Amino acid sequence: MMTQYLAVKKEHQDCLVFFRMGDFYELFFEDAITASKELDIVLTSRGKTEKDNIPMCGVPHHASENYISRLVKKGFKIAICDQTESAENKSSKLVKREVTRIVTPGTLLEDNLLESKGYNFLMAICDEADSGSFGIAFIDISIGDFFTEAKNIEQLFSAIHKIQPKEILVPERILRNDQISKIIREWKVNPMPDSRFSLRSSMERMKSFFEVTTLKGIADFSESEVCAAGALIDYVLLTQKKELLSLSRPKKLCESEFLEIDPFTRKNLEIFQTMRGEKNGTLISTIDRTSTPMGARLLLMRLMHPLKNALDISERLESVRFFKQHDATRNNLISILKKIPDIERSLSRLLLDRGGPKDLGAVKSALCLLPSIKMIFASHKECWSIPNEISDAISNINSDLGEFSHKLSTAINDELPAFLRDGGVIARGYCEELDELYDTHFKSSELIQRLQEKYAQETKIPNLKIKRNNIIGYYIEVSPSLSSKIPFSFVLRQSLVSGMRYSTQELIEIEQKLNVAYSEAIQLETSIFNGFIEDLRSLTEKIRKIISSLAILDISSAFALLAEENCYTEPVINDSDDFEIIGGRHPVVEQAYKNSYESDFTKNDCDLSKKKLWLITGPNMAGKSTFLRQNALIVLMAHIGCFVPADRAKIGVVDHLFSRVGASDDISRGHSTFMVEMIETATIVNHATSKSFVILDEIGRGTATYDGLSLAWSCVEHFALSAKCRTLFATHYHELTELQEIENIACYTLSVREWDDKIVFFHEIIPGSADRSYGLHVARLAGIPTNIIHRAQQVLDRFENRL
Structure with missing residues (x-):
């Protein structure tokens, strides 16, 4: 051994x-x-x-x-x-x-090892010789989703952070590149021999796996994308030890299709995770009203890849509008969707021969609910008004699976064991031979009971029991003190302190009959179960389309419910440079207000259509950062096809969303707070275009006053005169208000009132500029002792008199 x-x-x-x-x-x-x-x-x-x-x-x-x-x-x-x-x-x-x-971390399948509303991506990265470009491929084998992207080295860091892979495969040669090593060092990396990423073998592997003669029919992949995708397939086949592996054909994601969000912005806006590393208090936790795991994962994917095509966004918004207008239809749909299990992961496990009875039961439950969904829309009197996206989803749900669904519902029990070996998977009446085997088994069980009663009477031992364990099978047990009453026909099997265990020829014969019937029943159930798996293989594409359609119906109806609950409005999305948000609110902070305070969240307008750069001054705690973030989140929500927290919104499509908010260091990389600030600012300055939306808070505050002021000044000029991007620039450098002379800049401030040596924040954005920061008032509110506040005031007066 x-x-x-x-x-x-x-x-x-x-x-x-x-x-x-x-x-x-x-x-x-x-x-x-x-x-x-x-x-x-x-x-x-x-x-x-x-x-x-x-x-x-x-x-x-x-x-x-x-x-x-x-x-x-x-x-x-x-x-x-x-x-x-x-x-x-x-x-x-x-x-x-x-x-x-x-x-491995990237090849998990079991529900208890996976996050129900998240992805578990395995990624491969491959470089393209002498070109500086990279191909990435990523896959979640628990649902079969497969994607590729082509990136340059600057985009690689952002792509990895966006996808959050659990494991990354790379050719060994990549690790010799110091720049790449720094990018991937914080992830779980598996170096593989370079030969695993060869173009020729990867191309042949993909063509063989997807049974095509050319990859052109799937997508126009770059060479490095082919190498990465081929290496992924090779690794998954190696780890799963299965030739029959069902994956969707890889979808090529093109940068031109999506609104780009860099890792700093993703972090600053707390889209998926708060600064404290929590999910509560994030954008996704605030807007998620989905009813199924499939819909929740689609929401995650849309937030990872927001659209930037106005027509595609408008199509999604039309679906949300439909469900908002038809609340009865929406509510009926949601009530059914809530009953649908995670058919997507169950299907993948079954196709990998790693699924159990409960997975097949999940497929049965989901398919049996489809007719109810069809009825909701079939009874809708205004079928002509159903949006294209919803209409296509309904068409997929109408796929001809009635015969298979009926067969499943007839064959599979409602209450199912965890394992096939436990029996009881196939319903009575479906297979006559199986019913007969179980009848024999259960009759034998009755014989065991009658035999126990017979032996108890014959031996005059009332507490004589017939039991069973996996070691010796069935046995007769009596206490040691009564062993003298046992007849010679009983054969001793075990002597224990707790009892004496015996057998008889009659008991052995009944046990053999029982075991044979049960074993044959399990074998027959297994054969029937495997037959359903083979049926599933032939129907995989149809079922995957149904899953995708259920997710679309889920997220569209969920967004409509969200809009109704929170008075969100449909944004107007076009290809102009418009940016007009009237009565905007921060979705996360507003939710916190509802839960914690009696007062309503203060609405604010933001119109960058004429003056593209707003220079915002005002005291700490007045709401500058909240105002900046809420407009960025409204942009993001609009670009995923969600209604937004505003009275009215008109937004020209955005190509990049940038955020430079807050202060933090990165000690592990040797970066100070100011260095992190400058790195984030450099990313924005180097990539912002006239189609971008930028929010910046306190540029230059991490260094000496005049250094910082000079940097902030030149950045404002760059965004207003060169990049000409839609920008919200918050600052405590009041000197910057002189820049309002530039035609493209407008000055705004936060409304505040002084009363009885105290300040009152109104959290309202108004035209104008602040002449002070009220830092000492905020310090007093924070609990700084009075003597220190008084001394600080004396020092402040002295500095201001010098100026």
Whole structure:
């Protein structure tokens, strides 16, 4: 057995090998030492080498997912080595074992290891020789989604942060590039031999896998995209140990289609994660009203890839408008969608032969609900008014799956076991032969009960029991003190302190009949189950279209519900440079106000159609940062096809959304707060165009006053005169208000009133400029002692008198 183990370990040296032995997965040698430490389980030993005991630890097979999950989250790869033949009727005690799967962070399938509303992307990156361009491919095998993108080195950092891959595959040569190494060092990276990324083998691998003679029919991929995608397919086949792997054809994502958001902006706007690393308080948590995991993942994808084509955005908005206008239709649809399980992940597991009865039950439940969805729209009297996006989704849901759906609903029980081996998957009445086998099994169970009653009477031992375990099967148990009453026809099997265990020829015969019937029933159920899997394979594309359509119906109806609940309005999106938001609100802060305060959130207008740069001054805590962020979030929401928190909004499409807000350092990269500020500012200055929307807060505050003022001054001039982008520029440098003489700049401030040596914030944006920052008032509110405030005032007066 150890020779067998060592042979497996030699082939999987970068993995912890989970070696199946009966009801446990065992680990040996260094793997055992590592696992016992990481999982906090007992380290023991079994057998010896020439000198030392062999370290060993193990986990129960039925609870292995939990342990595997913990190890994978710590960055380990796990090779699952299972027994691939039964130990029954073997002359040799050594059974055949093979690695049936390699579990890595990017290849998880189990629901309890995955975030239900998130993606689990595995990414591959490949460079293109002497061109400075890169191909990236990313895939979530738990749902089959597959994408590629072509990027240059500047875009690579942003792309990785946007996709948030759980694991990245790279050719070994890339790691010799210091610039690339710095970009990917914070991620889980798996270097692969360069040969895995060769163009020729990758192209052939893709053509073979997708059964095409040319890739041109799928998309116009760059060479590096082909190499990355081919390496991904190779890796997934290697880890899953499956030839029958079902993946969607890769979709090429083009930069020209999407609004770009750099990592700094994504972080500053707290789209997916707050500055504290939490999900509560983010944009996505605030606007997510989806009813299904598929819809939630589509929302995530839309926030990762906002559109910048006005017609496409308007089509999405039309779908939301439809469900907002027809609230009864929307509410009926949502009530059905809430019942639909995560059919997307269940389908993927079933197609990979890793699904169980509950996964097939999920497919059954989802397909059985489709007629109810069809009825909602079939009964709609104004069918001609249904938007194209919704109409197409309904057409996909009307796909002819009625026969298969009926077959499933007839065959599969509503209450299902976790594993096929537990039986009870196929409903009575579906298969006569299976019913007969179960009848035999259950009759045998009745015979066992009657036999127990008979033996109790014959021996005059009322508490005589017939029990069963996996070691000796059925047995008769009595307490040791009553063993003298047992007849000679009873054969002793085990003597325990708690009881004496016996068997009889009659009990053995009944057990054999029961076991044969049950074993044959399980085999027949398995055969029927596998037949449904084969049917699913032939219907995969139709079902995936249905899944996609359900997600579209979900997100469109969810956005409509969100708009109704929060009085959001439909934005007008066009190809101009318009930017007019009337009565705008911050979606996240407004939600917090509703939950915590009696007062309403203060609305503010923002019109950059004529004066493209607003220079905003005013005290801390007055609401400058909130105003900046709310307009950026309104832009983002509009570009994903969502109604926005405003009374009225008209926005010309934006190509880049930029944000430079707040102060933070990056010690791990050796960057001070001011360096981080300048890096973020440089990104904006170098990439902003006249179609961009930029928000900046406190440029230059991290250095000496005149240095910072000079930098802020020149940046304002650049955005107003050169880039000519729509810009909100907040500052405490009141000297910058002199720039309002430039035609493209307008000065605005936050309304504030002084009263009884205190200040009152109205959080209202008004034309004009502030002549002071009220920093000492804010310090007093924060709890700075009075004596320090008084002294600060004296120093401030002295400095101001000098000026």
